[in-house]
Amino acid sequence: MPVYKPASSPYYYSEFQLQGHRVHKSTKAKTKKEAELIERQWKAQIEEDVKRARITGNAPITLDVAAGHFWSDKGQYHVNSDTTWTDIQRLISHLGKDKRLDQLTDADVAALVTRRRSETRKGMKVTKDGDPVPTLSNATVNRSCTILLKAIFNHAMTLGNYLPKPPQWKKHMLKEPKERVRELDTHEAVALDRSVRDDYALWFEFARMTGLRRQETLIRWSDVNCFAKRITTKGKQGKDVHIPITPVVAAILKRCEGHHPIYVFTYICRRNLLGSSQVKGLRYPITPEGAKTQWRRLRQRAGVKNFRFHDIRHDVGTKLLRQTGNLKIVQRALNHSDIKTTTKYAHVHDHEVAEALTKLQNATTMPTTEQKASA
Structure with missing residues (x-):
């Protein structure tokens, strides 16, 4: 059926069935012409996916499915598995469960990192004393966003999913301070x-x-x-x-x-x-x-x-x-x-360093005139 505009929505919707795939969702377009263009793009993507699946034997994998595999195989065994689960749910919430990994772009990752950097611990704005709560550290952002998303992506690849071009993970890693080594006195x-x-x-x-x-x-x-x-x-x-x-x-x-x-x-x-x-x-x-x-x-x-x-x-x-x-x-x-x-x-x-230099200097110091005379 052609694209249509429900009375309850400002957007045009598309509904069709192609190659065993049924689509019924909003195009997020407010004009019929733009909605028809988006529908044609969706149909072309389905044709391409079906063709690729025949060659590789794999259908496109979404973030929701890939994250589920990662959690079952690895995430649930992490020491801080509760944190891993929370971070996975946040990724799905921000990017969308239907986000395809083969369409994950550097812009997606950059937007995710930017959003996470603006957040505070447990979402608090001020402390009990009324002081502002600082935003998350770069290390926390890296581990809860880029590193985790990369791990999910790489795990999906090990399962045989066709993912032609991963984002440039390294450029999305925020700089972390060099870890200090502190001893107890x-x-x-x-x-x-x-x-x-x-x-x-x-x-x-x-x-x-x-x-x-x-x-x-x-x-x-x-x-x-x-x-x-x-x-x-x-x-x-x-x-x-x-x-x-x-x-x-x-x-x-x-x-x-x-x-x-x-x-x-x-x-x-x-x-x-x-x-x-x-x-x-x-x-x-x-x-x-x-x-x-x-x-x-x-x-x-x-x-x-x-x-x-x-x-x-x-x-x-x-x-x-x-x-x-x-x-x-x-x-x-x-x-x-x-x-x-x-x-x-x-x-x-x-x-x-001082002790080592002292030992070296004592071993290599030239004898004084008095030492030579007594010798």
């Missing part, structure tokens, strides 16, 4: 250890001794293999993370026995909250949000400034490298897939 370490809540102490000691990411520290007893002397849990992007059970780690695990049948690290409920099923005095597993909250409070009590939980990992990596001088050992200890990531720990402090 001795007095800071003592202050943290003294300030940690008793029921969180074993968890915090485990984090300090292993250098695991916060999410990776929340292990289950099923992750612990005492016979192999190894703990295996899930890390970034669902990859296995292996931690050797050293005597110190074994002692920590021993003290956690009997606290919970499934999770290793727990806390004691301190008060009955209205609407909560938790009972004061009983133990419950430490959750990701609970770990985040306790770390923030611990840092405040200890008075340690400019130190993130992830910096514990930097602290372990840096000191391990200084002790062993072996990058491969640090790479294995921190479960880095690429040793380039580990090289950031190969930094030196000013006092270390």
